[in-house]
Every structure is written in C-alpha cells, then in structure tokens.
Amino acid sequence: MFGMRPVASAAPDPGSTSFLGISAWLWPMILGGIGLFAAFQAYYWIGHRLGPKIYASRLGRKIPEDKILKVEAAVRKWGALAVYACFWVPGVRHTLPWVAGVLRISYPWYVVASALGCLTWVPVTYLGLYAVIWGWLELAAQSPLLAVLAALVVLAVVAGFVRRRRRRAAARRDSEKLTTP
Template sequence: MRLLAAAVPDPTSPAVLIPFLLGMVGLFAAFQVYYWVGHKLGPKIYASRLGRRIGDEKILRAERFVARWGALSVYACFWVPGVRHTLPWVAGVLKISYPKYVAASALGCLTWCPVTYFGLYSVIWGWLALAGRSPAAAGAAAAVAVAAAALLVRRRRAALRAEKTAGPERTADPAGAGSTAGAGSAAAQGSASPGEHG
C-alpha cells in the first residue's frame, strides 16, 4: 500500500497541474457554448433531444432559478449535481446579461474546480495513508463510503419516481402553476426582454 501511495503523483506537480488547468479552461469554454446554443435556438431547444432527455420539470426549475437569481444562479449551479450542464443553456434562452454570465462562469470554474479536484485528491491521499497504517480501517471506511453513496442514489431515484408520478396531477392543475406543459413559457418571456435578467 505504501508503494501505491508513492505512485500517486504530487498534486502540485506539472503532470497533475497542467491537465487540471486544461480541464478548467475546457469547462469554461463549454459553459460559453451552452449559453450561446440556448441564446441562438431560444425556446425551440426545449423540444430538442436534449430538452426531452432533461425533462420539463428540470427545465422549469432551472428557469425559475435563473429568473430569480440571474447570473448568481450560474455560479450556484457549479455546486449542484445534475444542474451544472442544464442551467447554462437555460440562461442563454432567457438571455441574461452575457458579461455577468461570463464573470459568474469564470468564478465558478476558478472556485469549484480546485475545491473538487484537490478535495478529491486529499481524500485519496488520506485513505492511502490510513490504509498504510491499518488496512482494516481503510476497508471499513471504503465500505461506509460505498454504502452512503448507494443510499444517496436510491433516495435520488425515489425522488425522481415521485416527481414522475406527480407529473400528471401538476399538468391537470387549472392554475398551471406546476404544469409541465408550461416549459419554456418563462423562456419566452425572457427572450422578449433581453438583458432584463441580471
């Protein structure tokens, strides 16, 4: 196990830092592509294969979040699994201020990437150090982590099933507050007044 720990490169070495920096730049570039795809296609993107795969409920949630928080929602989406690659193109559809979008996405890349990357590295190093001292304790820690991950996945799947089951009831809502048929309505309003969302 000590040999394995020694084989893991130093997180500050060029062999690690260069791919990390390239990945961070790539993520920033992807966010700009997402924005302009949403900006150019507008609400039509909701009927695309991407929009159908994501689903009306997630799109509506993203619309509400962007409409309320503007560019701040772009920064926040980095920290929310499952939203990081959905909300940016919704922000483009709603035509929030692009300079603010660029600033928020840059800040997100500069904070989320190091925290997650080096945080994960720290966990790996810590686990290897524990395994060097006590393989049994390291095995127990790994088992607990796997069990916790499995529990989170089960809860997430149960929540998604509950949303799908409740979907028809929301669609039948006469007020239309939770109707999945309304996907893109906020986008249409946003596109009618570009730059209104900050």
C-alpha cells in the same frame, strides 16, 4: 566553522517538478478549470443559437419540463448570480448554462459569473478530491483491510442515498397521479 552559514543546495527537489513555474500537480486543476469554462461558453452559445428548440432536442427531452421551468425561473430572477450558484448544485451545473443562452442573459455578466464559478468551484473540488484520494491511499498503505472497509462504507452510503432519492421521486410521482384527474 564558527560564523559560517550553510550554503543552499543548487540541486532541484525531485518532488517539485514544474512547467512554466507551476507545480505539476496543479496542472490538472488549471486545465480542468479552463475546460469547464470553455464548456460553459459552448453551452451558452448552443442555447443561444438553438433557442427554445433545444427543449425538444434529445438533450432537452432528458430533463423533465418542471426542472427546466425551475431553472428558467432562477435565471430570470437571479441572472448571472444563478450562473455562479449553479456550480455548487450537481445536475444544474450543466443545465443552467444552455437555459441562460436560451433566455439570452447578458453575455458579459455570464462570462464573469462562469469565470468566478470556475475559479472557486474547480480548486475546491480538485483539492478536496485530491485530499480524499491521498488520504485513502495513505490508509491503504497502512491497512489495506481498513481501506477496503472505508470504501465499502462510502459505497453503501452513496447507494442508500440514491435509493432513498429514487423512492421519494417514485412516491411523488404516485401522489401526483392520484391527485391528477
């Protein structure tokens, strides 16, 4: 059949299920981003409503005062830019928004910064985790023993990191006790 072109198949690809034209594997990322954005708005308004009383609450007592003061200083200095940056710092991500509410930073700028944070942090985290999980599953399919060893190495590194941080914190507390009269 000289000169004839192949006709595209009308059958859908079974691996490309979608809803509203968006691939199914993207929906957890989209919903996670929306959920995180909603949580950031709730944190802001809780801090805004309760004000400094939040520091005496059960949530506020879980976070050392020196850490709250550092977060307050960052919010006072950087404003909405601190809100965006907090997405990339574990532990600060869920502390800074209610401190921003207590300090009553500009809400329109807060919304912009938290939206940009969600739009950048969520895809990086989701796709990075997706790549790691699928990479590990591929390794497990090829060699279950190597997959177990890789998981054990990762767990050992995380445990070592946590242990090191705890030792440093304990040493810091001990040195503060010695220097405090």
